[in-house]
Amino acid sequence: MASAGAPTAPEKLRMTQSAHSRPGRPRENSVNSEEAATKFRVRRLAAWFGSQQVLHGLDLDISKQRVTAIIGPSGCGKSTFIRCLNRMHELVPSARVGGEVRLDDEDIYGPGVDPVLLRRRVGMVFQKPNPFPSMSIRDNVLAGLRLTHQLARAHANEINEKALRSAALWDEVKDRLDEPGAGLSGGQQQRLCIARALAVEPDVLLMDEPCSALDPIATARIEDLIHTLRERYTIVIVTHNMQQAARVSDRTAFLLTGELVEYAPTDRIFTAPSDKRTEDYITGKFG
Amino acid sequence: MLSAAPGGRVHGRSAGLGERLIEVGLLGCGLLSIFTTAGILFVLAIETFAFFREVTLAQFFFDTQWTPLFADKHFGIWPLVSGTVLTSGIAILVALPFGLLAAIYLSEFAEQRVRKVLKPALEILAGVPTIVYGYFALVFVTPILQAMIPGLAGFNSLSAGMIMGMMIIPMISSMTEDALYAVPNSLREGAYALGATRLSTIFRVVLPAAVSGIAASVILAISRAVGETMIVAIAAGQQPRLTLDPRLPVETMTTYIVQVSMGDTPAGTLEYRSIFVVGAALFVMTFTMNFVSQRLTRRYRSAV
Ligand SMILES: Nc1ncnc2c1ncn2[C@@H]1O[C@H](COP(=O)(O)OP(=O)(O)OP(=O)(O)O)[C@@H](O)[C@H]1O
Ligand SMILES: [Mg+2]
Numbered sequence: 362m363a364s365a366g367a368p369t370a371p372e373k374l375r376m377t378q379s380a381h382s383r384p385g386r387p388r389e390n391s392v393n394s395e396e397a398a399t400k401f402r403v404r405r406l407a408a409w410f411g412s413q414q415v416l417h418g419l420d421l422d423i424s425k426q427r428v429t430a431i432i433g434p435s436g437c438g439k440s441t442f443i444r445c446l447n448r449m450h451e452l453v454p455s456a457r458v459g460g461e462v463r464l465d466d467e468d469i470y471g472p473g474v475d476p477v478l479l480r481r482r483v484g485m486v487f488q489k490p491n492p493f494p495s496m497s498i499r500d501n502v503l504a505g506l507r508l509t510h511q512l513a514r515a516h517a518n519e520i521n522e523k524a525l526r527s528a529a530l531w532d533e534v535k536d537r538l539d540e541p542g543a544g545l546s547g548g549q550q551q552r553l554c555i556a557r558a559l560a561v562e563p564d565v566l567l568m569d570e571p572c573s574a575l576d577p578i579a580t581a582r583i584e585d586l587i588h589t590l591r592e593r594y595t596i597v598i599v600t601h602n603m604q605q606a607a608r609v610s611d612r613t614a615f616l617l618t619g620e621l622v623e624y625a626p627t628d629r630i631f632t633a634p635s636d637k638r639t640e641d642y643i644t645g646k647f648g
Numbered sequence: 649m650l651s652a653a654p655g656g657r658v659h660g661r662s663a664g665l666g667e668r669l670i671e672v673g674l675l676g677c678g679l680l681s682i683f684t685t686a687g688i689l690f691v692l693a694i695e696t697f698a699f700f701r702e703v704t705l706a707q708f709f710f711d712t713q714w715t716p717l718f719a720d721k722h723f724g725i726w727p728l729v730s731g732t733v734l735t736s737g738i739a740i741l742v743a744l745p746f747g748l749l750a751a752i753y754l755s756e757f758a759e760q761r762v763r764k765v766l767k768p769a770l771e772i773l774a775g776v777p778t779i780v781y782g783y784f785a786l787v788f789v790t791p792i793l794q795a796m797i798p799g800l801a802g803f804n805s806l807s808a809g810m811i812m813g814m815m816i817i818p819m820i821s822s823m824t825e826d827a828l829y830a831v832p833n834s835l836r837e838g839a840y841a842l843g844a845t846r847l848s849t850i851f852r853v854v855l856p857a858a859v860s861g862i863a864a865s866v867i868l869a870i871s872r873a874v875g876e877t878m879i880v881a882i883a884a885g886q887q888p889r890l891t892l893d894p895r896l897p898v899e900t901m902t903t904y905i906v907q908v909s910m911g912d913t914p915a916g917t918l919e920y921r922s923i924f925v926v927g928a929a930l931f932v933m934t935f936t937m938n939f940v941s942q943r944l945t946r947r948y949r950s951a952v
Contacts, residue, residue: 452840454759481843491834495856505842508852554838561842 397424400565400595401446405460408441408450408619415441417619418460428587428596430610430627432603434642438619439599440488443567446597447483448476464565481509484558488570490550492542492557498534501542501553505561520560528556529586548579555586566590568598572605584609603643607631615639692931695924702918708925714888714899716922717908723922725929727888731805731898732930735880736873738809738894739816743869746813747820748862754821755828756850767825774818782882785811790883803885803897812879816869823868827861828854864944871937875930877902901930 401423408416415438423429431439444450445458448469462469469479492501502521506512512520521538525531530552534545542553551571558566568587572580587596587609600606606613607627614624615636623630623639634640700708703723711724750770754763789807794800831854839849855862877900885897886907899907908923 447841449837449841452837477843477845479843480841485841487834487837487841489834491832491838493835493838493853493857495853495859504839504853505844508839508842508844508848510848557838557842 397427399423400425400464401597402463402466403446403461404463406442406445406462407459408438408445409457409459410453411455415619416445419616419621421614421621421624423595423597424612425595426591426593427611428591428598428609430606430613431597431599431616432601432606432613432642433616433622435601437616439616440569441619442616443485443569443597443599446565446567447480447485449480449485451476477509481505481561482563483565483567484561484563485567486551486554486558486569486571488573490547490554490574492545492550492553494541494543496542497539498542498545498553499538502556502560504557509561511561524556524560525553527559527590528552529582529589530556546579548575548582551575551579551583552586555583559590563594565595565597568596570599570601573601580605603631615642617642689931692924692928695921696928699918699921699925702921712890714904716919717911717913721918724890725926727890728899728901728904728926729929730890730892731880731884731888732874732900732902732933734892734894734898735805735809735812735884735900736870736876738806739812739873739876740866740870742810742813743816743820744866747817747865747869748824750817750821751824751828752850752855754825756846756854767822770818770821772818774815774822776815778815778876778878779882781811781815782808782879785879785883797895800895801885801897803883803887804895805880805884805898806894808880808882808884809894811883812873812876815876815879816872819869819872820865823865824858824862827858827865830861831857860944860947864941867937867941867944871934871941874937875902875934877906881906901926905930 399422403419403421403423406416406419407414419442431442433439441450446462446464446469450456450458458470464479464483468474493504496504499517499521500507502524503512503517506520522531522535525534530549533549534553542550545553551574555566555571572583575583584605587598590596598606598609610627612625613627613630615622615630615634615638617638623634623636625635630639631643634643707723708725711722712726713722713724714727715722754767758766785807786803789811790800790802790804793804793807794802797806800806835853835857836849839853844853880900881903884900884903886899886903887897888899888904889896891898904926905923908919913919
């Protein structure tokens with residue numbers, strides 16, 4: 362989907378300073394058109410921990426600037442799946458991946474692709490908020506840029522404010538930016554982690570059960586946030602909460618024991634699933 | 649639920665006599681070590697008070713010579729303190745970089761298998777009797793250093809300090825490794841997910857998160873070096889000297905205590921009491937450091 366003048370996709374992950382198009386500009390596909398551009402093209406994706414195969418050949422396309430929800434019973438491979446999208450899976454010793462994942466038409470497992478650069482484009486928010494305990498709120502937000510030596514001092518405050526505003530946290534913390542990030546409430550910590558992920562300006566945000574440690578009010582805030590972020594980012598969210606999947610996502614994928622059972626627009630999954638197992642799962646008959 | 653059970657009994661004990669005996673035995677062991685410590689403190693305090701009835705605090709803190717065994721007696725503690733600080737300082741300069749790097753390697757780079765072999769192997773270093781280290785410093789390290797450094801005396805704080813540093817490397821590496829290992833993986837993953845490399849993850853996220861544990865290990869290692877006796881008694885000499893020149897013979901607080909206790913100083917004399925005063929000063933120093941170290945350890949446990 363790369364336009365003619367821009368650097369071709371395969372080069373992007375190999376350059377130190379990637380010049381990929383920033384989110385926020387008008388795109389060729391408006392948000393409400395049915396045919397969105399493909400961000401991830403996943404083919405025959407398989408994953409192992411040692412000799413245990415946990416993903417068995419998944420095929421699916423994830424659309425740009427859409428929210429894609431991944432649902433399924435515990436242990437079915439949801440986390441493993443999204444960790445294959447930013448090559449975090451391979452950080453586990455003995456973990457292995459097979460098949461193909463294309464991001465903007467570039468094979469992210471291809472030779473010469475640097476996973477470190479890939480992860481700057483594909484951000485991630487974890488189930489349990491994990492702010493860096495030794496850093497203040499501000500330093501947490503800027504951590505990604507500092508860790509990757511990309512922070513220009515002159516822009517630090519600006520980037521900090523922008524990221525915290527995008528994560529809907531600015532008003533709550535603007536007077537205590539120098540206090541430790543670990544001193545915030547759980548929901549605030551999670552939004553801090555979202556701000557931290559946004560500050561490096563990724564294209565994609567992977568969220569692994571981002572609300573499972575939060576109360577309903579904090580959850581609602583994160584869901585609102587997902588709604589606004591959706592216009593600029595491609596979001597993949599793993600959730601155990603069916604209502605949440607229904608509320609926030611455009612498409613939903615149902616995984617069962619490492620296989621993709623059904624992948625369809627969210628309203629169809631929740632009103633007229635075509636697979637009996639999907640129906641059983643969302644109506645709470647198992648899982 | 650429990651109390652509602654008819655005839656159910658939740659109060660009292662179900663333990664038998666054997667269990668009670670074991671409990672009492674364990675309590676006894678615990679009390680014994682407390683009494684021992686209290687006894688030592690008591691003796692130190694008594695003798696220290698007796699000492700200060702004859703010597704003023706001003707003499708103790710403001711004189712620059714320590715010569716209780718000579719006819720012309722001086723009781724300035726600083727020469728002994730400087731000897732101790734100098735040898736321990738050299739030790740920590742040697743031990744800190746090696747200990748930290750070893751810990752980083754073991755915790756962040758070594759495979760599980762390598763780690764399981766290397767960590768105990770390193771800890772063997774700490775198990776070598778210190779007298780062996782002492783003679784190693786005196787008969788092996790000092791001659792080598794003398795060939796390189798002009799003016800290095802046969803007894804000097806440099807080689808004693810260096811070898812003492814070798815000895816405390818495992819303390820630093822082992823405790824630091826524990827602190828690094830205790831840093832939750834979620835922090836490393838958080839850094840990787842932001843596009844951090846392995847090195848910047850280690851140096852900017854993992855190490856700072858473990859900093860109080862690392863500080864605790866360093867302080868404990870210093871306090872071990874301060875209390876170390878054999879190496880300095882053998883290799884650093886027995887001449888109280890207020891100097892920071894690592895080439896000269898010095899005497900540490902511990903060495904002085906050994907020197908007097910090995911001699912035939914009669915109990916009850918001022919010379920005899922002086923070793924308790926030095927012991928008390930040593931105790932205050934190491935106790936303070938252990939206390940700080942414990943506080944820091946507790947803090948990093950609650951932080952992660
Ligand atoms: N580090 C690991 N080492 C070995 N096996 C693992 C590891 N992590 C996950 N697994 C296994 O891989 C399978 C898929 O795990 P995964 O974490 O992807 O499931 P999940 O769908 O995210 O579950 P949950 O909803 O509980 O988070 C499970 O059977 C799990 O036991
Ligand atoms: Mg999971």
